[in-house]
Amino acid sequence: MTVKARFRLLLQLAQIAIRSLAQRKTRTGLTMLGVIIGVGAVIVMVSIGEGAKQSVSSRIKGLGTNLLVIRPGFARTGPVRATSVQTLVPEDAEAIVKEVANVVAVAPEISQTTQVKYLAQNTSTSVIGVTPDWLDVNNHAVKEGRFLDDLDERTSRKVAVLGATVVNALFGGVSAENQTIKIRGVNFQVVGTLQSKGSGGARDPDDQVLIPLSTARTRLFGTDNLRSLSVQIASEGAMDRAQGEIEDLLRLRHNIQAGAASDFSIGSQKDLLDTASQVSDTFTALLAAVAGVSLLVGGIGIMNIMLVSVTERTREIGIRKAIGARRCDILFQFLVESIVLSGIGGLLGVAAGVGGARIVGAMGSWQTTVGGGAIALAFGVAMGIGVFFGLYPAHKASKLDPIEALRHE
Amino acid sequence: MIRLVGLEKDYVMGDEIVPALREVNLHVQRGSFVAIMGPSGSGKSTLMNILGCLDRSSRGQYVLDGEDVSDLDDDDLAGIRNRKIGFVFQSFNLLHHATAAENVALPLVYAGAEQQTARALRALEKVALAHRAGHRPAELSGGQRQRVAIARAIITEPPLILADEPTGNLDTRTSEEILAIFEDLHRSGSTIVMVTHERDVAEHAARIVTFRDGRLVSDETVPARAEASARGPAKAEVSP
Numbered sequence: 001m002t003v004k005a006r007f008r009l010l011l012q013l014a015q016i017a018i019r020s021l022a023q024r025k026t027r028t029g030l031t032m033l034g035v036i037i038g039v040g041a042v043i044v045m046v047s048i049g050e051g052a053k054q055s056v057s058s059r060i061k062g063l064g065t066n067l068l069v070i071r072p073g074f075a076r077t078g079p080v081r082a083t084s085v086q087t088l089v090p091e092d093a094e095a096i097v098k099e100v101a102n103v104v105a106v107a108p109e110i111s112q113t114t115q116v117k118y119l120a121q122n123t124s125t126s127v128i129g130v131t132p133d134w135l136d137v138n139n140h141a142v143k144e145g146r147f148l149d150d151l152d153e154r155t156s157r158k159v160a161v162l163g164a165t166v167v168n169a170l171f172g173g174v175s176a177e178n179q180t181i182k183i184r185g186v187n188f189q190v191v192g193t194l195q196s197k198g199s200g201g202a203r204d205p206d207d208q209v210l211i212p213l214s215t216a217r218t219r220l221f222g223t224d225n226l227r228s229l230s231v232q233i234a235s236e237g238a239m240d241r242a243q244g245e246i247e248d249l250l251r252l253r254h255n256i257q258a259g260a261a262s263d264f265s266i267g268s269q270k271d272l273l274d275t276a277s278q279v280s281d282t283f284t285a286l287l288a289a290v291a292g293v294s295l296l297v298g299g300i301g302i303m304n305i306m307l308v309s310v311t312e313r314t315r316e317i318g319i320r321k322a323i324g325a326r327r328c329d330i331l332f333q334f335l336v337e338s339i340v341l342s343g344i345g346g347l348l349g350v351a352a353g354v355g356g357a358r359i360v361g362a363m364g365s366w367q368t369t370v371g372g373g374a375i376a377l378a379f380g381v382a383m384g385i386g387v388f389f390g391l392y393p394a395h396k397a398s399k400l401d402p403i404e405a406l407r408h409e
Numbered sequence: 410m411i412r413l414v415g416l417e418k419d420y421v422m423g424d425e426i427v428p429a430l431r432e433v434n435l436h437v438q439r440g441s442f443v444a445i446m447g448p449s450g451s452g453k454s455t456l457m458n459i460l461g462c463l464d465r466s467s468r469g470q471y472v473l474d475g476e477d478v479s480d481l482d483d484d485d486l487a488g489i490r491n492r493k494i495g496f497v498f499q500s501f502n503l504l505h506h507a508t509a510a511e512n513v514a515l516p517l518v519y520a521g522a523e524q525q526t527a528r529a530l531r532a533l534e535k536v537a538l539a540h541r542a543g544h545r546p547a548e549l550s551g552g553q554r555q556r557v558a559i560a561r562a563i564i565t566e567p568p569l570i571l572a573d574e575p576t577g578n579l580d581t582r583t584s585e586e587i588l589a590i591f592e593d594l595h596r597s598g599s600t601i602v603m604v605t606h607e608r609d610v611a612e613h614a615a616r617i618v619t620f621r622d623g624r625l626v627s628d629e630t631v632p633a634r635a636e637a638s639a640r641g642p643a644k645a646e647v648s649p
Contacts, residue, residue, distance in 0.1 A: 005521025012518050023506055319502045322463060323561070324491020324519040326484040402463050406502065 013329060017336035024309075031305045032345035035385075038295030039349025039378045040356055045291040046374035047357035049284025051367035056276045060269055066104075066236055067137065068243055070229040070250070073264040087263040088226040090213065092250060096231060100245045102238040105133040107230040110216045110223065116166065116209055117182040123169040126208045127183055128227075129216020137232045145177045145192030148212050152191075156214040160188040164196035164206040183209065184220060239268055288374075292381070298345070299385035302338050306393035310334065317397050318405025331398040338390025339383065346382035350375050410568060410600045411437035411460065416469035418455050418623075429455040431623045433469070437602065439568070442595040444611035445604045447620035454573070456620065457604050461494055461571050462486040474568045491519050495562025499574035501554045503546040503561075509533065510542040513560045520565065532560040536590055552583035559590055563599070570594065572603040576610055588613045 001009070021028045072087040093108040111128040134140075135147045142161070152159050160181065167176050176190045188211065197205040217224060233242045243266055254263055310317070317330060354370050361368035418430040430452045437443050447453040458464035459471060462478055463486075471479050474493055481489065495516075496502075503512045514529040522528070533539045536556040546554050555575060562570050572591065576584035592613060595601055603614060611617045612631055619627040 001521050007521075008523075009518065009521040016518075020506070315502070316504055319504060320515070320519075321487065322461070322490060322496055322502070323516045324487050326487040326519075328484070329519060403458055406498070 009329070010332065013333045014336045017333050018340055021337055021340060027305060028341065031301050031341050032348065034298030034301035035295070035342050035345025035382055036298075036349040036352055038291070038298035039346050039382050040352035041291035041294050042288055042378040042381070043350065043353025043370065043374050044356040044360060044368070045287035046284055046377070047353075047368040047370045048360060048366050049280060049287050050369040050371055050374065051361065052283065053277055053280030054369050055367045056280060057273055060273050060276060066233045066239065067269050068231040068233060068239065068246065069267050069269075070231065070246065071265050071267070072226065072228075073262055087254065088229055088250075089224045090217070090226065092253060093226070093229050095249060095253060096229075096246055099249055100231075100242055102234040102242050104232040104234050105137050106232070107131060107134040107137040108213060109134070109227045109229070110213060110221060110225065111227045112221055114184055116170065118170040118179060121170045123166060125163075125166050125169075127216070127220070128208055128210050129213040129221070130210050131213050133232075134210065134230075137230050140197070141195040143193045143195045144175070145190070147192055148210060152212040153214050156212060156218055158186060158188045158215060158219065159191045159212065161192045161194060161210040162190055163194050163208040163210075165204055166207060166209055167193050181209075183211070186220065236270075239270070243268065288377075295378070295381060295385065298382075299342070299389040302341050302386060303389035303393060305341075306334065306338050306390055307396070309337070310393050310397040313397075314400060314405045314408040317400050318402050318408065321400070321402035322406060327398040330400075331394045334394035334397045335387070335390050338394070339386045342382050342386025342390075346379045346386075349382065350379055353378065410439045410441070410474060411435065411602070412470075412472040414470040414472075416456075416459070416466050416471060418452075418459065418464075419467045429623050430459075430466070433623075433625050435618065435625060437600065439600055440595075440598055441616060442591070442601045442614045443603070444614035444617045445602065445620065446606060446608070446611050446617055448606065450622075451620040452623040453604050453620045455623075457571065457573050457602075460569075460602060461496060462489045487519075491516055492565060493567050493569060495565065495567040495570040497555070497558050497562050497570065497572040497575045499577040501546070501551075501558045501578075503554060503557060505546050508543050508545055509538065509549065509557045509560075512546070512557055513564055515561060516565050528564055529560070532564040533557070535563065536560045550583075551579050552586055555579065555583075555587050556590065559587070559594075563594065568600060570599055570601045572601065574605055575603065576605070576607075584610065 070088065070092075090108050093106045097103055097106050107130060109128050109130055111126050113124060114127050115122050116125055116127065130148065131153060132148050132150055135142070143164075145161075147161055148159065151157070160183070162170075162176055162181075170176070170181065171179070176193055179190050180187050181190060182188070194206070194210075211220070231242070231246065233239050247262065247266060250264055251262055256262060317325075320330060353375070357368040357370045360366055413433050413435040416430055416433040416435075417428065420427045420429055433456065445453050445456065455464070459466050460473075462473070462481075465486075466479060469479070470477060473489065476489075478486065478489055490496075503509075504515070507515075510526060510529045510533065513532050514525040517525040517528060530539055530542055533542050536559050538553060538556045538560065541549060541553060541557075546557065549557065555578075559575075562572075570591075575591070576587055579587060588610065591601055591603065595615075601614070603611075605611050615631055617627075617629050617631060618625060619629075
């Protein structure tokens with residue numbers, strides 16, 4: 001047989017397969033539905049996972065990139081966490097600015113959760129002592145009034161800048177600027193408010209009151225223990241070196257012997273981002289696997305219906321064989337049927353999945369991101385399933401003995 | 410056209426070996442019209458399956474159209490069936506989803522041939538059924554269905570036409586029409602082997618070969634038909 005004749009034969013066998021599917025519309029539709037649901041479910045699930053990953057990473061990036069966050073390590077002695085040990089102090093921050101290269105700014109924080117009052121309103125919030133650099137380092141912006149300045153810091157003034165959540169809790173619709181609030185019974189003047197960053201995580205970034213670091217140390221909390229020390233580095237490339245230098249510097253300042261564990265930890269937003277995206281990837285894989293089960297069930301549906309079809313059409317197979325169909329011709333005809341089922345089912349499933357992801361996204365509680373990767377994966381797996389689950393019935397058909405098949409009623 | 414030498418066929422039923430054909434020697438010349446007769450269980454269906462390359466013999470040699478097909482594999486046999494044999498079955502064996510023309514063209518599909526529809530229409534014309542080309546088998550009478558099957562059998566112009574009880578499902582008048590078509594084909598040079606258990610059907614052939622218990626027991630020439638044949642009488646050669 002010439003190549004052209006062979007090509008004509010394959011084309012005609014494919015036509016025969018498609019016509020045979022078209023003749024059994026209900027059955028074909030129901031079998032495809034299994035694949036449609038499977039592919040759609042995979043796409044929706046993966047897009048929910050991807051959406052979660054993106055929203056987490058954009059929130060982390062919103063906290064400020066190029067940032068190293070140093071926290072007082074817990075001096076660990078057995079299972080007891082000794083948090084009262086003084087490990088990170090404002091002087092460490094000054095030393096870092098002076099001695100480490102590529103440091104743009106540092107933002108030491110002292111904080112405590114405490115009651116804040118305005119007239120009869122009160123709320124429990126995080127009161128944080130910060131330096132003027134805090135605003136830039138943490139990617140916050142002023143909405144009304146001004147932020148804390150150097151003069152506030154030098155003179156330990158009793159002024160405060162409020163986060164959006166606190167403004168709502170204490171003032172409702174009234175302007176907070178120049179009002180006087182009480183923090184632990186001490187009067188503070190409100191000089192400004194912050195733009196909302198929007199909540200969504202475990203911690204509300206708008207639920208905080210900012211006061212000068214010196215005021216917090218001397219007038220309010222009477223402690224030098226920093227909750228954290230954020231260090232902004234000039235560029236992402238300089239992060240690793242800066243982290244090493246800061247570690248060496250702090251170990252020296254804290255008199256830690258070589259080999260002993262540090263009494264602080266340095267984390268970067270990048271670490272956080274990596275961890276978060278690892279968690280999201282696991283989450284996405286899990287969702288995809290669950291949805292993949294329904295795709296598998298769809299594939300088994302194809303195999304089931306193809307086996308029924310082969311049995312029903314035994315006589316047809318016998319006729320075709322008697323007239324000169326070779327094994328591979330019969331195999332090809334039935335394989336095309338299962339591939340068309342999974343292929344068209346896969347395409348409709350992609351449409352259903354993309355539409356479904358849009359609807360889920362529009363409902364609000366979850367962000368969804370439909371990626372080309374998820375579509376290609378789901379469609380590819382569907383095609384693979386069509387071939388895999390179609391092969392056995394097609395092989396069974398091709399193996400039929402023509403004499404037996406012709407006798408079949 | 411057909412040469413069978415020492416052909417034997419056994420079936421294995423459990424532990425038992427049942428012989429279906431024993432020591433069959435048969436020579437059918439090109440252009441002959443041979444009827445194979447015998448009661449059920451005589452081995453004529455087994456012989457038909459082997460002649461049709463649907464089955465293989467256990468021992469012995471089968472030469473078809475100058476080619477030894479005794480030891481060919483399944484796909485090669487499929488090729489032989491496609492090119493060299495036209496089948497006509499008792500139960501027609503048409504695809505009921507396909508039209509008459511599509512049924513007739515089916516052997517051409519597996520040959521990857523060109524101009525399938527035109528050739529199918531020409532084959533249908535030969536059995537005087539071109540006007541029903543677009544109809545499905547369910548819309549045709551029994552005789553018309555068998556004519557479609559004959560058109561399908563002759564579309565590749567095969568050297569051998571095998572008919573297995575072609576009139577078994579038809580009434581007497583329709584049977585005569587179908588047998589007349591076979592006689593026409595015979596006159597125009599086709600080689601035809603027909604299995605039947607009815608004597609008067611067999612007598613349309615030029616030669617009648619009878620089987621009993623897997624053996625060829627008689628081989629006779631039908632005088633009137635032999636003379637009527639344009640190609641002259643078929644030569645009967647039965648080896649002892």
